[in-house]
Amino acid sequence: MLFKTETLSVASNNQQGLEPNAITRISSFRQVYCASVAYERQGAQMDIRQQKGLQIAATKKLTQSGNRWFVPSQSGQRGESYVVVPDVSNPQCNCPDHELRQVKCKHIFAVEFVIQREFTFNEETQTETMTEIVTVKQTYKQEWTAYNQAQTQEKDQFQTLLRELCKGVGEPSQTIGRPRLPFEDMIFAVAFKVYSTVSQRRFMSDLRDAHTKGYISKVPHFNSISNYLESEVMTPYLTMLIEESSLPLQAVESSFAVDSSGFSTCRFVQWVEAKYTNPTLMTKREWVKVHLMCGVKTNIVTAVEITDRFSGDCPQFKGLVETTGQNFTMAEVSADKAYLSSDNLQTVVDHNAMPYIPFKSNSVSSSRRGTPSTALWKQMFHFYSFNQARFMQCYHKRSNVETTFHMIKSKFGDALRSKTRTAQINEALCKVLCHNLCCLIQSMFELEIKPEFWAEAA
Numbered sequence: 152m153l154f155k156t157e158t159l160s161v162a163s164n165n166q167q168g169l170e171p172n173a174i175t176r177i178s179s180f181r182q183v184y185c186a187s188v189a190y191e192r193q194g195a196q197m198d199i200r201q202q203k204g205l206q207i208a209a210t211k212k213l214t215q216s217g218n219r220w221f222v223p224s225q226s227g228q229r230g231e232s233y234v235v236v237p238d239v240s241n242p243q244c245n246c247p248d249h250e251l252r253q254v255k256c257k258h259i260f261a262v263e264f265v266i267q268r269e270f271t272f273n274e275e276t277q278t279e280t281m282t283e284i285v286t287v288k289q290t291y292k293q294e295w296t297a298y299n300q301a302q303t304q305e306k307d308q309f310q311t312l313l314r315e316l317c318k319g320v321g322e323p324s325q326t327i328g329r330p331r332l333p334f335e336d337m338i339f340a341v342a343f344k345v346y347s348t349v350s351q352r353r354f355m356s357d358l359r360d361a362h363t364k365g366y367i368s369k370v371p372h373f374n375s376i377s378n379y380l381e382s383e384v385m386t387p388y389l390t391m392l393i394e395e396s397s398l399p400l401q402a403v404e405s406s407f408a409v410d411s412s413g414f415s416t417c418r419f420v421q422w423v424e425a426k427y428t429n430p431t432l433m434t435k436r437e438w439v440k441v442h443l444m445c446g447v448k449t450n451i452v453t454a455v456e457i458t459d460r461f462s463g464d465c466p467q468f469k470g471l472v473e474t475t476g477q478n479f480t481m482a483e484v485s486a487d488k489a490y491l492s493s494d495n496l497q498t499v500v501d502h503n504a505m506p507y508i509p510f511k512s513n514s515v516s517s518s519r520r521g522t523p524s525t526a527l528w529k530q531m532f533h534f535y536s537f538n539q540a541r542f543m544q545c546y547h548k549r550s551n552v553e554t555t556f557h558m559i560k561s562k563f564g565d566a567l568r569s570k571t572r573t574a575q576i577n578e579a580l581c582k583v584l585c586h587n588l589c590c591l592i593q594s595m596f597e598l599e600i601k602p603e604f605w606a607e608a609a
């Protein structure tokens with residue numbers, strides 16, 4: 152999100168208006184910003200402090216109070232931050248690097264990346280106008296009425312939406328054992344259970360309530376719910392429902408972000424099992440890793456993959472992009488540098504979208520050692536190197552995928568109750584599905600969207 156903070160006019164005789172050396176002459180109060188303008192114009196390489204500054208600007212939340220900026224410390228403790236005064240001629244920071252060497256430190260650079268100044272020259276009035284643009288991390292403009300409505304009606308709305316969604320699944324060709332409930336009731340019960348975040352026994356009154364309201368045809372025994380959760384049949388259906396539940400926001404989302412995060416599994420059981428039967432479990436089964444792609448406006452999850460904790464992020468990228476590409480028109484895809492590869496860049500471009508994946512500090516224009524560089528890699532590397540400001544504006548949106556994980560974990564917990572691998576995967580998927588339904592409910596009130604599922608099937 153961009154907004155103009157102030158516009159200052161400065162008299163100038165400079166016809167060109169934008170020449171770096173001319174700007175330096177005009178007025179002292181913006182000398183400090185000339186450097187960044189100048190290096191960008193000259194296409195100069197960034198030095199190490201600039202690079203680190205860019206990294207801070209992209210990953211940390213900088214806050215402003217008057218003319219002072221607070222920049223979180225990268226190495227220090229949580230909550231510790233340095234105070235930067237981005238004064239035009241004499242920028243100051245209270246970090247050791249600046250105080251000792253009296254050079255522009257990474258914190259000052261970080262602030263300067265956040266404050267971008269643009270110069271435009273008006274021929275008629277012979278004045279040069281400086282516009283200050285502050286790039287801030289994208290945040291929701293909280294609409295309290297809509298938010299309150301969404302929150303107070305969430306549980307009812309949730310069940311209505313979940314019911315609508317489950318109606319479309321049909322019966323799988325082979326069900327486990329002799330199912331006492333139709334498959335759509337099973338999925339409803341399992342997802343609603345995860346939404347409730349309470350134990351199986353305590354969840355039963357919620358489920359009886361749902362039955363009274365007609366959301367399910369029968370009330371299952373509480374043991375049945377964990378049996379359903381352990382069923383492998385569930386997994387592809389839950390994945391499908393997550394994708395289906397994102398579709399009502401097709402018209403809203405065009406920028407997407409990818410990331411992964413771990414959900415811890417029940418430690419006590421593992422500890423016992425690992426200690427007495429299978430020591431390798433100690434390290435192997437500690438986490439379930441969720442890879443997801445989400446829309447940056449509403450945090451809706453458009454594609455999800457689940458792996459064990461050791462699998463890398465990079466290989467999951469393609470599948471997530473392709474799944475989203477089937478349902479959405481993508482304009483931008485951002486991801487952190489763990490996802491950087493020629494193939495991944497190509498996948499995004501193949502979907503007519505722009506990849507915003509930062510290059511690593513050791514990346515060179517000629518791709519990885521040994522592998523032949525693709526033309527696309529070179530092109531993206533040069534875009535990244537010479538359009539840092541533009542790149543960072545788009546890359547900022549990536550922080551929304553972190554928000555998505557935070558939303559899921561704070562609402563539905565970051566630990567998994569289930570004991571078996573399949574159940575853990577299903578439980579993690581249920582958390583994502585519940586998150587999506589909550590995003591839809593929020594969008595119903597904020598964006599006045601009326602979700603409908605299975606449009607083509609109807």
Ligand SMILES: [Zn+2]
Nearest residue numbers: 244246256258
């Ligand atoms: Zn500093």
